[in-house]
Amino acid sequence: MSLALIAGQGDVPRMIAEHHKDAGNAPFIIVLKGFESDWVRGFDHEVCGIAEIGKVLSTLRAKGCDTVSFIGNVKRPDFSSLKPDLKGVSLLPKIISAARRGDDALLNSIVAIFESEGFKVIGAHELLDGLTQPAGVLNSVAVSDSEKADIQEAYRIAGAIGELDIGQGAVVCGGLVLAVEAQEGTDEMLRRIARLPVEIRGTEDERKGVLLKRPKPMQDKRVDMPTIGPSTVLKAAEAGLKVIAAVEHAALWVEVEKLKSLADADGLSLVSLRGNGDWP
Structure with a gap:
């Protein structure tokens, strides 16, 4: 396998690249213009515009x-505003149609x-052990x-918005849906939760509520796997939440030992559900 990473921002591309470099098989990096690190x-590496296909x-x-990972x-x-090359010009109408x-x-x-x-496409979880987690309470x-009831409701809601290809996450507190994730992403959703009235959400002194992230039901897990990183834990803590949950081997838990330490310190539970959403 001769590996290339098509890299956006965040810690996961760096972690995978450094892991393979340390193993003597440094990947080539395609850096998307505007997302350089x-x-x-x-x-x-080579910097390429997003439409310079x-x-x-x-x-x-x-x-x-011969192998790429996004x-x-x-x-x-x-x-x-994109500036495609000739190949990009021929493919962009199809891509825009799909994006709609x-x-x-x-x-x-x-x-x-x-x-x-002719390229093989593989997922981030196939390139670094420990990014996904088995079922269980992780901390x-x-x-x-x-x-647990809030977890099940959040699992149902996240599945429903996933069916509509809207997002991957939902926040539920006391049976009440406080937010669903759309284009803003998880961090912005959690900031919204932190601004809600304390009467309907938890606080840092009395934690309540669940953030759950799961893949969309028909999603190709090789791309855009739900991700939970240190910023997720910190922002969930600031929002007064009690639980962060995902599905076994269907989410990227970035720097999982650091996540456990942060969650223990703030009083949050980290949970990996069974593949069907059942309690582990």
Whole structure:
């Protein structure tokens, strides 16, 4: 396998790149213009515009890459402002059409382009052990029966918005849906929760409520897997939540030992549900 990472922002691209470099198999990095990070300077890389598809493909072939992984956060672009190359011009109408149906359709169309060009596409979780977690309570903070009920309701709601290709996360407190995730992302959703009246949410002194993230029901798990990182725990704590939950081997728990330490310190439970949403 000759690996290339098509990298957005966040810690996961760096972690995977450094892991493979330490193992003697440093990946080539395609850095998307506008999403550059300092760590890529230590790797062979090329900066490409998000619509420079021809440049990306030709560069990957020139570097001998046969496997690619799309990793990191990339905000949905303003398609009218993109500057495609010739290959991008031919493919952009198809991509824009898919984007109108939602993020899942957009990502699937991009994966299909690379597969049709002969590249194998793999997920971040296949490149670094420990990014996903088995079913269980991951840290030392216990979960009450009422919180388990909120988890199940949040699982149902997140599945419903996923069916509509809206988002991957939901927040439920005392049976009340406080928020669902859309284009703003998890961190902004949690900031909204922190601004809600304390009568309907938890506080840092009396934690209540659940954040649950799960893949969309028809999602290709090789791209855009739900991610829970240190900022998720910190913002959930600021919002007064008690539980952060995901599904076994269907979420990226970034720096999981750090997550456990942060959650224990703030009194949050970290839970990985069974694949069908059942309590572990």
